[in-house]
Amino acid sequence: MMPALEPRIILYNGIIATQNAAQPGAQAVAIGNGKILAVGRVEDVMHLAGPDTENIDLDGRMVVPGFIDTHIHFYEWALKRQGVKLDDLTHLEALLSRVRKAAESSPPDQWIMGQGWNETDWTEQRMPTRETLDKAAPDHPILLWRCDLHLAAANSTALRLAGITAETPDPPEGRIERDTAGEPTGILRELAINLVRQAVTPPTADQVTKAFEDGIKALHRRGVTGIHDVRLMADRDGASAFQTFQMLDHDGRLDLRCWVTFPGHHLDKVIDLGLRTGFGNDRLRVGHLKFFSDGGMGARTAWLIDPYLDADRGMPLTDMDILAQTIDKADKAGLSVMVHAVGDRANRELINIFESLESRRSLSAQPSPAIPHRIEHVQMLRPEDAARLRSINVALCVTPANMVLDMNLIDLALGKNGKWTYPFRLLMDTGAPVMFSSDCPVCDPDPLLGIHAAVTRQRADNTPEKGWYPGSRVTVAEALKAYTWTPAVIHNAGYIGTIAPGKRADMVVLSRNILAIPPSTLKDVHVDMTLFDGRIVHRHY
Numbered sequence: 001m002m003p004a005l006e007p008r009i010i011l012y013n014g015i016i017a018t019q020n021a022a023q024p025g026a027q028a029v030a031i032g033n034g035k036i037l038a039v040g041r042v043e044d045v046m047h048l049a050g051p052d053t054e055n056i057d058l059d060g061r062m063v064v065p066g067f068i069d070t071h072i073h074f075y076e077w078a079l080k081r082q083g084v085k086l087d088d089l090t091h092l093e094a095l096l097s098r099v100r101k102a103a104e105s106s107p108p109d110q111w112i113m114g115q116g117w118n119e120t121d122w123t124e125q126r127m128p129t130r131e132t133l134d135k136a137a138p139d140h141p142i143l144l145w146r147c148d149l150h151l152a153a154a155n156s157t158a159l160r161l162a163g164i165t166a167e168t169p170d171p172p173e174g175r176i177e178r179d180t181a182g183e184p185t186g187i188l189r190e191l192a193i194n195l196v197r198q199a200v201t202p203p204t205a206d207q208v209t210k211a212f213e214d215g216i217k218a219l220h221r222r223g224v225t226g227i228h229d230v231r232l233m234a235d236r237d238g239a240s241a242f243q244t245f246q247m248l249d250h251d252g253r254l255d256l257r258c259w260v261t262f263p264g265h266h267l268d269k270v271i272d273l274g275l276r277t278g279f280g281n282d283r284l285r286v287g288h289l290k291f292f293s294d295g296g297m298g299a300r301t302a303w304l305i306d307p308y309l310d311a312d313r314g315m316p317l318t319d320m321d322i323l324a325q326t327i328d329k330a331d332k333a334g335l336s337v338m339v340h341a342v343g344d345r346a347n348r349e350l351i352n353i354f355e356s357l358e359s360r361r362s363l364s365a366q367p368s369p370a371i372p373h374r375i376e377h378v379q380m381l382r383p384e385d386a387a388r389l390r391s392i393n394v395a396l397c398v399t400p401a402n403m404v405l406d407m408n409l410i411d412l413a414l415g416k417n418g419k420w421t422y423p424f425r426l427l428m429d430t431g432a433p434v435m436f437s438s439d440c441p442v443c444d445p446d447p448l449l450g451i452h453a454a455v456t457r458q459r460a461d462n463t464p465e466k467g468w469y470p471g472s473r474v475t476v477a478e479a480l481k482a483y484t485w486t487p488a489v490i491h492n493a494g495y496i497g498t499i500a501p502g503k504r505a506d507m508v509v510l511s512r513n514i515l516a517i518p519p520s521t522l523k524d525v526h527v528d529m530t531l532f533d534g535r536i537v538h539r540h541y
């Protein structure tokens, strides 16, 4: 049947991976009024073209639904990438000259911030210090994060504004490095960085808006058209993030489908306001309440069943009974939760909580939340616990690219028990919904990096040669689904996630057919075009 509307765009001669079971493959797609009008063979679609239709020859490129990054810290990333770029340097002098340049073009009370330096890549492996930074820019406060975000360098002005002196004790889980005379060197480790961060002047509304618009464009370049924004920030920043999303949406400038998470400690406020998960429109919605059950592998605070090779078993971050009561309270108020769980013990306990919630629900006729509760990271899980996921209505969010950063760490911390970590195959086989994410800024939000990691279980340089626990690999088709169809379905967003008539036209054109190329070459695939709501928001060819 002929649609009444003339298509604005027709993409043809492509390989359309629709993610729609009723029509898995196609060669052309017509778009108009922000929606997909028709999908099919070239001859089925081309005759719909009118005089004003833009016909785009894909020349064999692949089209997939817009990627959804289901765990990203967007505010933090968007703001940080506005700072001085430091990830492409070859020596300390180059870093100092960028700092000098930034100082020349900004008033002296303005903070100079940057991230991404990595002295192990430099010809001479010297970190920036208070002393060297003071020489480059003595008047501006400076804070520069190392690429791993676990270490930062500050100058004297920044330390003074933060009140850090030789007498300042190290904060819990942080270290202020000192010279032989006991004076701070400017190097701050882990939570000591926050002492300086608290002194940073908050960005203005205009600065946040600009950072968000730039960040959204940067996501489009990676083919990302939807995010689940996870809030870790202090309340000041959290409000600023949500307000900025709302203002962009109101102005029609929010070219991104955003589910916004609230920090768990706001549960009572959110209940008092009567907000429910799912509230909003097709661009901006209230998502989950975020809670933690344990810490991480790096700090040995992930809660394990067996001890670490070099530490005890980690620990719960919250009392499990209290966490169970809190989840119950949220559930009754129509709010879905996402709970951070890394270690196998934390995941076991959390599954216990969700099992008992489900069994009480069946007795009390309490309705299920509109969107399932989620477990975040699921970094380590025993097979006997995975089997229990089948009978509970919970979605799983994992970060494949993080595995690449963690391989050495886990070999060292867990030895052969590492076989239970990043268990993507095991999770997929349970049939529970598995969603992929970047946990950005932990990893770059490029979904192709995540797909490469999950499919090869190798680093970008294709090491280790046979893959790290290769039995846990998934297929490209499964990875693609975990970045598109699954998050859309799980979040009740039937208007996206597939390329089918009537859906919003969020799509990505990839340079190659990722279902057909050798997995080792996945990282060389480009995002040639991104469409959001029927508009081309990024084009590279």
Ligand SMILES: [Zn+2]
Binding pocket: 071, 073, 230, 439
């Ligand atoms: Zn995170």
